[in-house]
Amino acid sequence: MNKPTPIPAIEIEELTKEFTIGSTTVRALRGVTTTVSGGSFQFVLGPSGSGKSTLLYLLGALDRPTTGSITIDGRKINELSRDDQDRFRRHEVGFVFQSFNLLGNLTAIENVLAPFLPIGVSADLRQQADHLIEQVGLGDRRHHRPRELSGGEQQRVAIARALLKQPKLVLADEPTGELDHKTGGEVMGYLRRLREEQGATVVVVTHDESYIEPGDKILRLLDGEVVSNTQPGE
Numbered sequence: 001m002n003k004p005t006p007i008p009a010i011e012i013e014e015l016t017k018e019f020t021i022g023s024t025t026v027r028a029l030r031g032v033t034t035t036v037s038g039g040s041f042q043f044v045l046g047p048s049g050s051g052k053s054t055l056l057y058l059l060g061a062l063d064r065p066t067t068g069s070i071t072i073d074g075r076k077i078n079e080l081s082r083d084d085q086d087r088f089r090r091h092e093v094g095f096v097f098q099s100f101n102l103l104g105n106l107t108a109i110e111n112v113l114a115p116f117l118p119i120g121v122s123a124d125l126r127q128q129a130d131h132l133i134e135q136v137g138l139g140d141r142r143h144h145r146p147r148e149l150s151g152g153e154q155q156r157v158a159i160a161r162a163l164l165k166q167p168k169l170v171l172a173d174e175p176t177g178e179l180d181h182k183t184g185g186e187v188m189g190y191l192r193r194l195r196e197e198q199g200a201t202v203v204v205v206t207h208d209e210s211y212i213e214p215g216d217k218i219l220r221l222l223d224g225e226v227v228s229n230t231q232p233g234e
């Protein structure tokens with residue numbers, strides 16, 4: 001019997017991250033221990049500066065913790081070699097981050113295909129990308145460059161890119177931050193579809209609690225520490 005593809009359960013143990021600039025050390029994470037269940041829609045909430053983005057960066061192996069560990073699907077990602085971390089990021093994680101979103105010199109469709117450009121793009125993959133860009137409602141914008149798109153349209157390009165990878169883990173940092181509530185709701189809907197249709201584990205940082213639905217998980221951070229990790233109503 002074929003084993004089902006494992007959905008990543010994430011175990012975070014005693015995670016700390018310190019940034020030292022000159023003589024000042026910022027303790028962005030101060031010993032975070034928690035679990036994200038495989039296939040869950042996990043929100044990360046907390047005031048500005050509480051360590052939410054730092055946590056997402058570490059989960060995506062974009063940075064290494066000062067101490068502690070992150071185990072995804074049984075692998076300690078903080079201990080992987082640089083090459084293995086690159087592969088993990090490129091093939092296994094869908095990033096929807098506002099800061100490093102789209103490549104300005106590429107069109108929408110090229111941005112969707114960007115993660116695959118180094119390994120080659122088959123006709124089949126190009127067709128899937130075309131389909132996805134239609135699905136996120138940007139069929140008539142596929143040849144536009146990011147600066148010719150609105151904030152919401154850019155986010156949808158990023159989501160189409162994440163969908164094409166079929167990642168088991170999706171990390172979204174304030175994906176609705178600059179969007180009106182209706183467009184924000186649509187973006188959140190696409191992220192929910194990644195979970196429902198592809199069984200992905202989706203971790204979303206937000207300031208807007210109105211997007212939370214029954215069944216979602218909510219991790220609250222304060223000053224780099226976990227306040228709670230619950231479901232609504234718990």
Ligand SMILES: Nc1ncnc2c1ncn2[C@@H]1O[C@H](COP(=O)(O)OP(=O)(O)OP(=O)(O)O)[C@@H](O)[C@H]1O
Nearest residue numbers: 019021026028046047048049050051052053054055
């Ligand atoms: N690269 C860095 N160098 C130095 N300090 C940093 C760096 N990244 C984050 N910090 C500091 O770490 C703390 C946590 O930052 P982080 O970006 O994780 O907060 P956040 O919860 O995402 O906040 P926001 O809601 O404003 O995005 C902050 O005090 C921040 O100034």
Ligand SMILES: [Mg+2]
Nearest residue numbers: 052053054173
């Ligand atoms: Mg942040």
